[in-house]
Amino acid sequence: MPDVIIKARGLKRIYFLEGEEVHALDGVDLDVYRNEYLSIMGPSGSGKSTLFNMIGGLDRPSEGQIVLENEDISKLSERKLAWLRGNKIGYIFQSFNLISTLSAAGNVSLPLIFSGVHQAEAEQKAKRVLERVGLGERVDHRPEELSGGQRQRVAIARALVNEPAIILADEPTGNLDLQTGEEILGLLKELQHELGATVISATHDHKMLAASDRVVWIADGRIERIANRDEIEIDIGTMDGKAIA
Numbered sequence: 001m002p003d004v005i006i007k008a009r010g011l012k013r014i015y016f017l018e019g020e021e022v023h024a025l026d027g028v029d030l031d032v033y034r035n036e037y038l039s040i041m042g043p044s045g046s047g048k049s050t051l052f053n054m055i056g057g058l059d060r061p062s063e064g065q066i067v068l069e070n071e072d073i074s075k076l077s078e079r080k081l082a083w084l085r086g087n088k089i090g091y092i093f094q095s096f097n098l099i100s101t102l103s104a105a106g107n108v109s110l111p112l113i114f115s116g117v118h119q120a121e122a123e124q125k126a127k128r129v130l131e132r133v134g135l136g137e138r139v140d141h142r143p144e145e146l147s148g149g150q151r152q153r154v155a156i157a158r159a160l161v162n163e164p165a166i167i168l169a170d171e172p173t174g175n176l177d178l179q180t181g182e183e184i185l186g187l188l189k190e191l192q193h194e195l196g197a198t199v200i201s202a203t204h205d206h207k208m209l210a211a212s213d214r215v216v217w218i219a220d221g222r223i224e225r226i227a228n229r230d231e232i233e234i235d236i237g238t239m240d241g242k243a244i245a
Contacts, residue, residue, distance in 0.1 A: 005165065005198050006032035006055060010064035013050050013221075024050040025061070026221035034165075037192050037199045039212040044204070047221040049170070052202035056089055056168045057081050069165070086115055090159030090197075094171035096151045098143040098158075104130055105139040108158045115162060129157040133187060149180035156187065160195070167192075169201040173208070185211045 011028040014021055025047050032038055032055070042048035053059040054066055057073050065072045073084060085091075090111075098107050105126045112122035127139050133153045143151055152172065159167055169188065173181030189211045192199045201208055209215055209232055217224045 002033040002036075004031045005034040005069060006030075007067040008032075008051070008054070008064070009067070011051070011054060011061050011066070012063040013047075013054065013059065014062040023221050025054070028064070028218075028221070028223055030216065030223065030226075032198060032200060033214075034198055035192070035196050036213040037189060037211055038201070039208045039215045040200065040202045040218060041204060041206075041208070041215055042218040046219050048202050048204075048218050050221075051218060052168065052170060052200070055200060056091065056166075057085050086111060087162055088165050090162065090164040090167045092152070092155050092159045092167065092169040092172050094174040096143070096155045096175075098151060098154060100143050103140045103142055104135060104146070104154045104157075107143070107154055108161050111158060111162050126157070126161055129161050130154070133157045133160075133191075147180075148176050149183060152176060152180075152184050153187070156184070156191070160191065160197075163195070165198060167197050167199045169199060169203075171203050171205070172201060173203070173205050178207070181205070181207055 008028055008030040011025050012023065013025040014023055016022070028051060040048050040052060050059065054061055057076075061074050064074070066074050068084070068088070073081065076084065105123050108126035108130060109119070109122035112125060113119055130136060130139050133156055135150060135153050135157070138146060138150060143154070146154065167188075172188065173184055176184060185207060188199055191197065212229055214226060214228055215232060216226050
């Protein structure tokens with residue numbers, strides 16, 4: 001029986017827009033297994049990003065619960081939630097979210113510094129992680145001096161530097177060309193196996209299917225179906241992916 005690291009039960013997220021109720025999530029149940037690569041797929045407005053943000057503690061449900069390693073994170077105080085986000089979860093964003101005035105090493109060291117690690121020690125660890133993602137020669141470069149793929153590698157290094165149990169990747173290939181995107185996917189898959197991390201990606205990019213152990217399709221705030229990798233037909237050339245009937 002797979003070890004479940006995250007349980008979502010009865011998740012609902014209701015927004016009010018011009019007096020109308022908008023159900024971004026409408027009763028989602030989902031188990032995420034430890035060490036798996038899970039992709040959450042769906043079009044814009046499907047609830048994909050809302051579910052992703054709930055799992056990462058970036059948003060709270062209107063109803064239901066998110067249990068991470070036996071702790072209901074939807075009920076944590078902001079202080080405890082901040083600690084969780086800084087120590088157990090690493091975030092990778094489509095737009096990289098790098099600080100332009102800092103070097104690659106400076107960007108990667110920030111989570112460690114926020115966690116109380118001395119700056120010199122944090123920068124040394126940041127450089128080791130940058131070497132691991134193939135940027136050992138770029139540690140002193142600022143974001144403007146790096147390509148899109150290199151910036152995403154810096155973002156991955158920043159997500160990994162605190163050795164989190166969970167890596168959340170929000171459209172990690174969205175701003176990259178096909179070849180660079182495939183390189184980033186390969187790196188994430190390699191790191192998943194090497195570090196024993198659980199990778200959860202929110203995406204509409206069908207390239208992601210090839211890296212996934214499981215895929216969750218979401219529409220109108222509900223899970224439509226879940227498929228294992230070996231149950232999915234993939235044609236990267238046409239960007240097509242579907243569950244085998």
